[in-house]
Amino acid sequence: MNIKEDWISFIEDLQNRICKALEESDGKAKFVEEQWQRTEGGGGKTRVIAKGNVFEKGGVNTSVVYGEVTEPMKKQLKIDGAKWFACGLSLVLHPVNPFVPTVHCNYRMFELYNEKEEVIDRWFGGGTDLTPYYLFEEDARHFHQTYKNVCDEFDVNFYSTFKKECDNYFVNSHRNNERRGIGGIFYDYQRPDEKHDMQFWVDFGKACGNAFIPSYIPIVEKRKNCSFTAENKYWQEIRRGRYVEFNLIHDRGTLFGLKTNGRTESILMSLPPTVRFEYNYQPLPGSEEEKLQQVCLEPKEWA
């Protein structure tokens, strides 16, 4: 089995395992799958969960797509070649309970070929980041520590580098550089070099992907039965507004997908179910809400 086939089967198996773990945690809602095909080549499996006990809305999507390199790709992705291939998993979960954080992750492989269909470039990208509505420091530490442990097995510099990249990526620059949440790890354009061959990056992507369940599910289990008020829900919906702003104004993946004829419903699956936008909303000084906002404005070290 070559690297590409190995990665595809990992991604599809990961989708199955993650969906199973989330359904068990939810206890009510089940994922509904839609398979889709791209006319230009390939397709995917969109799996959506909605109106559950725990998950108000979410999706765990995989895609295996390929095609000719188009002009918008050359421009926006700054790549050059004749054909391309990509395979990845992407998920977003929006819980009902404001004490359970929203989570996003994405792990993907990309290959580029010349006219003779020889591989001329390949790289990996990925990451997982957490968007809480209330800050539980022990949850933040657990989440970051899980990914630090994975990173440390591969390279002791990875965690600090990829944690910083994450903090620098999920930024609402139009909101005083407020972050979408408390981060996690984010890496992109990781290519084989003298130190790290292709198998290294496959193994790293797999280890990160496998860390999703132990990084997130324990937090869900700890918080999913906390009682909450209408005010907590209100605040969650205000913060979800920031999530919408980041995804639609700044997220490269979302914008690239929407502007290059990607599958809109799969791309916008990331948007929260109910959202509030209020003019100049400010949390009360000294409140738990303000504490969360503050940690988004000034990212901290958690591991």
Next chain:
Amino acid sequence: MNIKEDWISFIEDLQNRICKALEESDGKAKFVEEQWQRTEGGGGKTRVIAKGNVFEKGGVNTSVVYGEVTEPMKKQLKIDGAKWFACGLSLVLHPVNPFVPTVHCNYRMFELYNEKEEVIDRWFGGGTDLTPYYLFEEDARHFHQTYKNVCDEFDVNFYSTFKKECDNYFVNSHRNNERRGIGGIFYDYQRPDEKHDMQFWVDFGKACGNAFIPSYIPIVEKRKNCSFTAENKYWQEIRRGRYVEFNLIHDRGTLFGLKTNGRTESILMSLPPTVRFEYNYQPLPGSEEEKLQQVCLEPKEWA
């Protein structure tokens, strides 16, 4: 009084008149004003209404701003010069009742100067467009006819041209070119020429601005007391999601403002108060909801 001063005083008076008419129609909520200054020059009056009987959220903003022409302006607005000036009114209203349409309008004047502060270019832009959640054909006709009447007084070709520009501007290209609503008029970069001098464009902008109250308030009055169900509200919130998508993904003004250090809260005042995003939501075939969606996919002639 020169053209610039005349326009500024018109805009500020229009803001007062519109706010008064909307407060009367609402019967409960009052506009709250915030005055703001730009460090680079000028400022504005943001007037916000919220949680009213009729208007769930809205804003009627004016600004009189000026400064040096910056690199992002040269690139994104494709202008060249040393200094600029702009003055305009911009409003968005999101009603509580799903049978009352959302409305947006914007009327503005722009001037460009050389190093000696001589005017080297000036133009007008503006428009008003309606976003209903349910289609009442008589309301659509009333709204369009009001603007057609104004246009016809100035040039018999204006209405058809500016109606088409509006249909072509408020487009969610990522949603099969679905329009944000049923349109109205939209014009930009209107400069004095042999046929139309500067005063002509001032007068046209004033006439359009003055048409706002008679174009919109009668529709509000007719629909504001209609009873509605939770399902009607649900549909309104789904459609508000499309409004968010257009404003954050496609609207040139919003994106330019956010990326050039504009006042975020004034710019994002346009976003609806409560919004729903649901995976692959489809209205029932033959329903009133589908009828509305259809007219957004295929704009019609109303006047």
